[in-house]
Amino acid sequence: MLWRVDGSSRTPLRDQICASVRRGLCDGDLPPGEALPTARELARVLQVDPNTVLAAYRSLRDEGLLEFRRGRGVRVAAGGVARAEVTTAARALAEIGRTHGYSKAELIHLIEGLT
Amino acid sequence: MSRPPNERTAYSCTVANRTLAGFGVVAGAVLVAVFAFTPAHPVASLVGGVVVAVAVWEFSTIRLTAGPGGVTVRYGLFGFPRYHYPSDQIASARAEDLSFAQLGGLGMHWSPWRGTRLTVRPGPTLQLVLTSGGTVAISAADPKAAAAVLHRS
Numbered sequence: 001m002l003w004r005v006d007g008s009s010r011t012p013l014r015d016q017i018c019a020s021v022r023r024g025l026c027d028g029d030l031p032p033g034e035a036l037p038t039a040r041e042l043a044r045v046l047q048v049d050p051n052t053v054l055a056a057y058r059s060l061r062d063e064g065l066l067e068f069r070r071g072r073g074v075r076v077a078a079g080g081v082a083r084a085e086v087t088t089a090a091r092a093l094a095e096i097g098r099t100h101g102y103s104k105a106e107l108i109h110l111i112e113g114l115t
Numbered sequence: 116m117s118r119p120p121n122e123r124t125a126y127s128c129t130v131a132n133r134t135l136a137g138f139g140v141v142a143g144a145v146l147v148a149v150f151a152f153t154p155a156h157p158v159a160s161l162v163g164g165v166v167v168a169v170a171v172w173e174f175s176t177i178r179l180t181a182g183p184g185g186v187t188v189r190y191g192l193f194g195f196p197r198y199h200y201p202s203d204q205i206a207s208a209r210a211e212d213l214s215f216a217q218l219g220g221l222g223m224h225w226s227p228w229r230g231t232r233l234t235v236r237p238g239p240t241l242q243l244v245l246t247s248g249g250t251v252a253i254s255a256a257d258p259k260a261a262a263a264v265l266h267r268s
Binding site for chain 2: 001002003004005006007008009034035036037038041042044045046047071072073
């Protein structure tokens with residue numbers, strides 16, 4: 001899978017790395033159980049700070065997309081693909097809602113009416 | 116589509132040869148089974164069987180990461196052995212499709228006429244030419260994508 005970071009973007013590098021993983025999950029490049037590069041390794045080839053990659057991995061783990069396995073590194077969590085698709089769609093909804101002036105409460109109300 | 120000037124792109128993949136891994140398990144199991152019928156060398160057979168199974172399993176999976184900082188290759192579950200080629204040591208990179216004969220075998224080996232081979236199967240391969248003149252062939256799921264990120268280094 002491809003990882004993209006833009007040093008001149010306003011989006012923090014950590015979030016850009018997270019976005020690369022989410023895109024990989026949604027595109028099928030990262031099946032469940034797939035191992036990701038180590039933080040140090042990815043940082044070296046992307047020329048970013050290893051702590052930035054580690055922060056991205058931890059954030060994705062907290063979202064339930066990745067899991068840390070002692071001795072086996074960072075891997076895609078079971079169900080991570082589906083979760084990535086849902087969170088990606090939710091982010092898009094939040095962005096569109098914000099663009100059109102919807103409040104958080106209005107978006108939540110909208111989703112409740114659909115589910 | 117033009118890319119931002121400060122964008123950096125990296126590529127990562129895992130390539131596994133399940134057939135090779137299965138062969139290793141079977142070969143190891145055969146050696147362990149021999150232990151049951153050769154009381155003269157029980158320990159050697161048991162140890163040999165386990166070593167064969169683990170070694171073949173370990174060398175049946177390769178993980179590649181490539182980007183502006185260079186190329187890193189790791190084998191198996193334990194990520195060892197590990198190789199890193201800094202970008203300033205890489206003169207060029209290209210995608211090739213190499214047969215078993217062209218590879219001269221699988222695994223990790225070097226020869227003066229074929230260079231370094233870090234492979235788990237024939238087929239799509241990332242070929243590096245180093246500034247030293249040496250070459251490195253690495254199994255890759257999408258060697259074109261890997262070569263592309265190196266050309267943009």
